[in-house]
Amino acid sequence: MDGKDGNGGYFRYRSSQNKEWFLRVGEPDVRLLYGCYTKAMFVTMSLLIKQAWLQDGEERLWLVFSDSYIYNSPFNNWYFSCSGIPGCVPDNNPTENCNLDLKGHASMEGVVSMRRGFQETVQLELPKMIHNHSSLRICPRREFPVLNINNALSNECFMQYYALFDWTVDCCTSDHSLLVNSEHRLSQPITPERIQTMRNSLNGVFEDDFTKRSDMVQSCKDIHIVRYTQIPETNGNHHHLGMMCVCNCVQFFEQQYCYQSLIVQHRSELVLRGTKIAGGSTKKKKTKKELERMNMMVALDSRRKYKKTTKEIERHTKTNNDLQKMIQEKEQELQDI
């Protein structure tokens, strides 16, 4: 849209008075469309954007853009979650990659021999392509960073989020999922009104006018919906068994983790290991005296260790029980509402 990433063709459809319009309105609007959580939301958002662009006098641009990417199926499936599969986001590059793969290049022979007759192509080349892309390439291994607790512990921003996180305020249950506050909404209670606004947005219902269109995406970004699923068999880390937390947010679809899914996935381990590592060790070189003192502290500490571990386990069990109880209570509360 900005004319830099291969979409410069759109420049000729803009009205000449609005030179910086692409950066101020056009590009953010296209990002809003990509950031829609559902098809219904995408449709409503496109109508709001239409109003905005028409008011700005960009009717010609809207007609060209909407003909290609809003009303033209299947080219209108490009909001981030349209595949329904985390890790599978809409992207043009795989097709381009496939092209290269088929034709080959200087250092790699292509799957298909080019410039052959129709009969040979149908009988020889196409079966080769199908064989190559199906039988030879099944079962890709997938890593899910959400399963790796080190991703949480080594991420300073996540640890800051965790330090401020309060299970009784920043999380509640609804429809067999956990609703979790985003980084920017910590300590703001997840009220039934907020949940309703988010659900409305997901269903493509938006009551404000088009000037506030970004609020529709924001209301969904503010509350992450985390749910449990079975760990997929294609996960590269085979020693993982059990359940995996999956979120509905953009980051989860793009990177297979987000702070909210990490915090639910590792909630019991974080209680034990979280605060310890959050403090972190300083990288400053220590003097001999300091090292001696540290060694003494370690020796003293190991004597207390047994006592401490028992205490930690007690606290851990208590937190887990509390959490379970809290989830049940919250579920009941929400049902009563």
Ligand SMILES: [Zn+2]
């Ligand atoms: Zn998320």
